[in-house]
Amino acid sequence: MRFLGRILSAAALLASCGPRRAPESAKLTVAAAANLTDVFGEVRRAFKAQTGVEVVFSYGSTAELTQQIDNGAPFDLFASADTEHVDSLVSDGKLTRDGRAVYALGQLALWVPHSEQNGLRELKDLASKPVRYIAIAQPVLAPYGQASVEALKNAHLWDAVQLKVVYANSISAAKQLAASGNADTAFTAYSLVLHDKGTVIKIDPHLYHPIEQALGIVASSEQIDEAKRFRAFLLGAEGRMILAKSGYLLP
Numbered sequence: 001m002r003f004l005g006r007i008l009s010a011a012a013l014l015a016s017c018g019p020r021r022a023p024e025s026a027k028l029t030v031a032a033a034a035n036l037t038d039v040f041g042e043v044r045r046a047f048k049a050q051t052g053v054e055v056v057f058s059y060g061s062t063a064e065l066t067q068q069i070d071n072g073a074p075f076d077l078f079a080s081a082d083t084e085h086v087d088s089l090v091s092d093g094k095l096t097r098d099g100r101a102v103y104a105l106g107q108l109a110l111w112v113p114h115s116e117q118n119g120l121r122e123l124k125d126l127a128s129k130p131v132r133y134i135a136i137a138q139p140v141l142a143p144y145g146q147a148s149v150e151a152l153k154n155a156h157l158w159d160a161v162q163l164k165v166v167y168a169n170s171i172s173a174a175k176q177l178a179a180s181g182n183a184d185t186a187f188t189a190y191s192l193v194l195h196d197k198g199t200v201i202k203i204d205p206h207l208y209h210p211i212e213q214a215l216g217i218v219a220s221s222e223q224i225d226e227a228k229r230f231r232a233f234l235l236g237a238e239g240r241m242i243l244a245k246s247g248y249l250l251p
């Protein structure tokens with residue numbers, strides 16, 4: 001019996017040394033900025049394969065998600081498109097202070113689904129007559145929308161194109177306006193159009209402030225441990241590799 005006890009103790013020790021997988025019921029709810037729609041699909045699969053944790057994403061504009069968290073929405077983690085909204089929630093105690101981290105630098109792009117119809121090949125072509133409508137996310141809601149307006153102003157194009165601008169609630173919605181033909185082109189995240197057909201024009205990063213994207217863990221979450229694991233995954237080697245190949249720069 002003493003020998004059997006030693007065997008069982010050794011087996012328990014070996015099991016405890018292996019990678020800890022979450023119970024099948026473990027589920028993480030992440031509020032994610034719209035620019036992350038494509039890349040987080042791959043992140044979800046890789047994270048679940050490593051940890052067994054299922055992740056559910058709720059996408060939207062950074063400002064709208066911030067308001068939801070401020071109002072007590074049951075999220076576990078917030079992946080923003082900027083640092084300002086995360087820092088504001090940290091200051092208000094809605095996100096934990098030690099959970100805050102910059103995980104990516106976004107790249108702004110102009111997507112032209114049918115450039116052969118309007119001759120749009122570079123940024124200055126936005127002022128030409130064939131370009132009628134330019135889709136941009138609302139600057140007050142989306143950091144990429146704010147960067148879009150900033151880039152146009154710094155390129156001395158804003159006065160020439162301002163009346164052509166149509167606003168959407170998020171950059172994914174702006175992209176949809178162009179995809180549906182309701183706009184000739186859309187300012188969006190490079191990550192969302194990296195593999196799309198049409199013309200993709202990366203905007204000179206000197207024309208807009210760096211798009212630092214931060215995340216934070218929701219202080220009221222009941223899945224704090226799993227949220228920390230997701231944070232560690234995104235900041236780790238595999239998460240960084242996925243972000244880099246999906247059109248993001250790394251901090």
